[in-house]
Amino acid sequence: MSNQALVDAEWALAHLDDAKVVFIEVDEDTEAYAGNHIKNAIALNWKSDLQDPVRRDFVNKEQFEALLSAKGVSNDDTVVLYGGNNNWFAAYAYWYFKLYGHGDVRLLDGGRKKWELDGRELVSEVPSRATTKYVAKDQDRSIRAFREDVLKAIGTQNLVDVRSPDEYAGRLLAPAHLPQEAARIGGHIPTAANIPWSKAANEDGSFKSIDELKALYEGAGVDLKKDTIAYCRIGERSAHSWFVLHELLGVKNVSNYDGSWTEYGSLVGVPVAVGDEPGSA
């Protein structure tokens, strides 16, 4: 697949020692990076680095600047993100870097899983990078949706629920690698189409071809001329789908609802659909 937003292992291998290319592993589980990682890669933690420690929100512009400055990332660096979970959290970080206006950010196709399954080298040495003075832009709200945007979109714009069919229908309350919680209701936002993120990925975690990706969304009857909001449970799987639509297929009017089902499914008085059908507005 040829796209500047996506790099493959050969490209990565040719740039592992390039000082202006910063490889960043993004996981929720920091033990993965601590165990081993791609040579010269640094790490970001999806939660402790990128989430506000008190409120449910992102770190603000100043905090993001301080984070990247401390990590030794410059504004003119090429940032290459990769991670576990089929690049869920790396795609989330990609969207996050775009949100704060980083110029050149890319995703390693297949992430950590494909790298491992292909038997490529992982190392334990942690590189040191000199601190920088990173300057972020204001958040690009065109790629981030909030609950008000979602409520307005019901029945009028595209809502794409990228969770598994059983989560969409309300039969599962979380991905099956996590205990099933009992306190939150199950279901989906009415009129949302269910196009699981996994349909965009091959078994090794790499993205399917552009033609296959186009066919996936067109086949699901999503009119991409309309605005589209993608969501999942907490916004990382939908960042993967946002990446497919916005970065690989070039659909510009797509945003990610990072509040996702953990927020929507806890709201009082909003419409909810259960079962396998989208439901009505």
Next chain:
Amino acid sequence: MSGCGAVVGGVSLDNVDITNQAVIQGVISSGNAPASVGYARLLDRNDEFVAEVPISKQGEFRFFTVAGDWTVVALVPGANSRTPVQATIGKVLDVDISVTK
């Protein structure tokens, strides 16, 4: 808010009430020994992806789900295999999978 990250080997059963869920767990072996690198993937009755965890150094994996028919796909470097399973609420189903390269 908890994240969606997959813990290596699967989340521990400690402090998890398994009376309201079905647990599918096991060990993936390659040759005659537990695989140390690989992934366990869970598919639903329609072969749709549901979840995936990196296996532990001892080849272990664990999923939490509901009753029904599922398939565990073992992915190790150079090989994979599919194992159909049937899960029951309140039960821990042990599935040992041997993958041949």
